[in-house]
Amino acid sequence: MTSPTSTAALGQRSGVVERVSKPGGEGEWLEVSMGPQHPSTHGVFRMDVVLDGERVVRLKPVFGYLHRNHEKIAEGTTYLGSMPYTDRLDYFCSMTNNWAYALAVEKLAGLHVPERAEYLRVILAELTRLQNHASLCGFLLQDMGAMGTPLMYAFREREKILDLFEAISGARMMCNFMRFGGCRCDAPPGWLDAARRVVDGFPAFLDEFEALLSENEIIMARTQGVGVLPRELAINAGVTGPMLRASGVNYDIRKVDRYGIYDRFEFKIPLGEHGDTYDRYMIRILEMRESVKILQQALRDIPPGPVMDPKAKLRGLRPKPGEAYARIEAPKGELGFYLISDGGPNPYRYRVRPPSFINLTVLEDMCRGHTVADVVVILGSVDIVLGEVDR
Amino acid sequence: MDTLEQIVARARAAVPGAQVTILPNESPSGQHSLLVDAAHALALARWLRDDPDLRLDYCSNVTGVDWPEVERVEKVRVKKVVDGAETEVEETRKVRSGGYLEAVYHLYSMHKRHGPVVLRMRTENRADRVQLPSLTPVWRSAEFQEREIYDLFGIVFEGHPDLRRILMWDEFKDHPMRKDYVEPDDYEWEPTPHDAVLAKARKHFTPTTSSGA
Amino acid sequence: MLGEAILKGLAVTAKNFALSYVSRARLVTIQYPEERQPLPEATRQFPFLVYDGDDPHAGLRCVACQICEKECPPQCIYIVKSKDKKPDHTGKPQFYPAIFDIDLSVCMSCQICVEVCPFDAIKMDTEFELSTTDRFHGLLVHKEQLAKSNAYYHKIHPTEAAAVDARLAAERARADAKAKPAPPTPPQKPAPAPTPA
Numbered sequence: 049m050t051s052p053t054s055t056a057a058l059g060q061r062s063g064v065v066e067r068v069s070k071p072g073g074e075g076e077w078l079e080v081s082m083g084p085q086h087p088s089t090h091g092v093f094r095m096d097v098v099l100d101g102e103r104v105v106r107l108k109p110v111f112g113y114l115h116r117n118h119e120k121i122a123e124g125t126t127y128l129g130s131m132p133y134t135d136r137l138d139y140f141c142s143m144t145n146n147w148a149y150a151l152a153v154e155k156l157a158g159l160h161v162p163e164r165a166e167y168l169r170v171i172l173a174e175l176t177r178l179q180n181h182a183s184l185c186g187f188l189l190q191d192m193g194a195m196g197t198p199l200m201y202a203f204r205e206r207e208k209i210l211d212l213f214e215a216i217s218g219a220r221m222m223c224n225f226m227r228f229g230g231c232r233c234d235a236p237p238g239w240l241d242a243a244r245r246v247v248d249g250f251p252a253f254l255d256e257f258e259a260l261l262s263e264n265e266i267i268m269a270r271t272q273g274v275g276v277l278p279r280e281l282a283i284n285a286g287v288t289g290p291m292l293r294a295s296g297v298n299y300d301i302r303k304v305d306r307y308g309i310y311d312r313f314e315f316k317i318p319l320g321e322h323g324d325t326y327d328r329y330m331i332r333i334l335e336m337r338e339s340v341k342i343l344q345q346a347l348r349d350i351p352p353g354p355v356m357d358p359k360a361k362l363r364g365l366r367p368k369p370g371e372a373y374a375r376i377e378a379p380k381g382e383l384g385f386y387l388i389s390d391g392g393p394n395p396y397r398y399r400v401r402p403p404s405f406i407n408l409t410v411l412e413d414m415c416r417g418h419t420v421a422d423v424v425v426i427l428g429s430v431d432i433v434l435g436e437v438d439r
Numbered sequence: 440m441d442t443l444e445q446i447v448a449r450a451r452a453a454v455p456g457a458q459v460t461i462l463p464n465e466s467p468s469g470q471h472s473l474l475v476d477a478a479h480a481l482a483l484a485r486w487l488r489d490d491p492d493l494r495l496d497y498c499s500n501v502t503g504v505d506w507p508e509v510e511r512v513e514k515v516r517v518k519k520v521v522d523g524a525e526t527e528v529e530e531t532r533k534v535r536s537g538g539y540l541e542a543v544y545h546l547y548s549m550h551k552r553h554g555p556v557v558l559r560m561r562t563e564n565r566a567d568r569v570q571l572p573s574l575t576p577v578w579r580s581a582e583f584q585e586r587e588i589y590d591l592f593g594i595v596f597e598g599h600p601d602l603r604r605i606l607m608w609d610e611f612k613d614h615p616m617r618k619d620y621v622e623p624d625d626y627e628w629e630p631t632p633h634d635a636v637l638a639k640a641r642k643h644f645t646p647t648t649s650s651g652a
Numbered sequence: 653m654l655g656e657a658i659l660k661g662l663a664v665t666a667k668n669f670a671l672s673y674v675s676r677a678r679l680v681t682i683q684y685p686e687e688r689q690p691l692p693e694a695t696r697q698f699p700f701l702v703y704d705g706d707d708p709h710a711g712l713r714c715v716a717c718q719i720c721e722k723e724c725p726p727q728c729i730y731i732v733k734s735k736d737k738k739p740d741h742t743g744k745p746q747f748y749p750a751i752f753d754i755d756l757s758v759c760m761s762c763q764i765c766v767e768v769c770p771f772d773a774i775k776m777d778t779e780f781e782l783s784t785t786d787r788f789h790g791l792l793v794h795k796e797q798l799a800k801s802n803a804y805y806h807k808i809h810p811t812e813a814a815a816v817d818a819r820l821a822a823e824r825a826r827a828d829a830k831a832k833p834a835p836p837t838p839p840q841k842p843a844p845a846p847t848p849a
Contacts, residue, residue, distance in 0.1 A: 111606070112607060112608070120616055124635075125725055129724075130725070131764075155468040156466050156467070157466075158466070201668070207680065214691070214695055215692035215693075218776065219695075219696060219761060222760065224762045224763060232767070236692075236693065236811070259660060259661070259664050260661045260664045261661065263657035264657045264658055264661050265654065265657055265658055266658065281579070283497055283549050284579045284580070286497060286499065286578065286579070286580020286581075304552050362767060363723060367466065368465060368466060370464050370467075370468065371466060372466055372468035372470060373500065373557070374468075375499070386500060386502055386543070386545070389466065397504045399500070399502045401545075405583060405584075406583065408583065409579060409580060409583050410579075628788070629755070630755050630789075630792045631727065631730035631755045631792075633727040636727070
């Protein structure tokens, strides 16, 4: 077995183009580093691809360029102080990151959340899912060369949702809104009506988006049959989220764990048949439609009441020694937080289970045999955010 | 899903010689874990994945934890003979715990929709006997996560297909997430230093009360 | 026919382009800085200190309890307590901050300092056009720059400021009620022992 610190595996040197002989001596393979500065790698992400002509033979993802050692910082910060840092993990979806962390601490400390806070959490999480999936479809199209038009249409809707976030929490992206035992504050008057207007206008946007894209011959030619992920490999590799459901596995944590109050809402789980990039794109469009249904139900049923558990303290939370693992269905997959408490104000061990990081395990399997152009499209459909991959 | 005691009983029958113990978890989450020994971990993992009642086919989270050796003073009530009569006396006792690195696996089942089952493996010490069997041959999702544990904690997973650093660069030394990690001395000026940062600052220059006004 | 969906897509784009001349919903950009987007009331940028009345020193609500300094996650607040005391809004003598600095280049606008302050002394400002040419000292703001009046607070966050004022007025009323001397008792009953103030 190669020693752990040796660089015997290919793809360790950045920016160097090498000629590597195939075992057998025929022909030459080319090693290309699709380096950290690249417009289509969704952040500072590097892939070392070994090519046989245009076809990918090997692919090694290299990351760590955005590693901020969030987990060690959390060991030196109080539980409340780590909440703004969780915004910055998957920076597109700060509300769901906050919820996952709040859920983990509530499990660890045994706190209770009032009903209005649960409804607010569901509303904000589904709004986050809408804007994440819309942006993702936009970015995927941009990677394919559509030069930003679908992206800008998606961003138009995203801006409406970000305005809602700003009105309720004060910030567009780094919301820092959930607390242990509820939400930081209640929605200002008129917010729920504004949210209803945005949600009711969303299906019209989706219809226009689909008219623009879903039957487009270029998109179908570039994504159908590209990057197929077989079902058993997806389960074994720990892939979660829309990528897993595109491969036909019916596993959505909202239905399995029924955390929060998701068991009160009626919504379906779309599943894909082929597991290719087109399925992953269509799953996200269909999930947006289901999220609109959940939002309409939640906005109709939200009860009045407090948004914070009256017994929960804001400062100085010291959970009893123990550990807890809590997970939610974040827009990118299963986001989990594992906390070990030693009775002090700071956690002893704080671990983020990032969906994008684990979904990247199968990138090589999906890209083998495809061309370099397909690699960009497949990576776009995996939906990674480097803030989460590297923490 | 069976209770943990039933799982342990069946595991001991299926993998003879395996040492499986239940570690209780005192928090309200109620997620107790199974401590397994390194020699039988791979066989046990295969059994957990393939057993028709459990079918734990999805390894959700693989974490490393650093437990440096700590000595606690515990008060214990002991029956002793004092002045000819047997009484209960309170004695203080030094208790040593820790001194190992730990790998924690959270397992779920996508087929049966149950879980989690928490597995734990411990190394012998934190210095040189830091090997553990890799469970990547059983669950591929452990591949990147075990690499991360190797990178940040220093546990060497034997049987891992590609064990090298993942988040830090390849030539980096030391393991950042350990409790005794010492940061390199690369202090930069900052206007509002506190606590540990202030201590580092004092080594480089004398910080005035900030606000040059 | 091959290419039909592409033509349909081009029709969508053409519709958006044409309608962007007439419909505000299709043209979503504004000419900043000549036009500015009206921001919601809850928007937050960086903290500032509130003072009541006209005197930024005498009316400063902050009593240098240093809770915000301890709770700030990136530790960007630096406080040095004064040695003497000054009366606060209920008349009780309190310490005040001799030095109160915030490093804006570190502050991440998380609002935790505002949430934990027991005296409603630090609130979030909405000013974001703070660019400066000096990377270090230009972004280190001191007490004099941070202290802004309660009238300014009412202007930027009217609902919140009204709620804070109501709460502080209730506190003042409670403090006044406790300070009033005990009412005279009727002559039949013996005089009660004077209650401590």
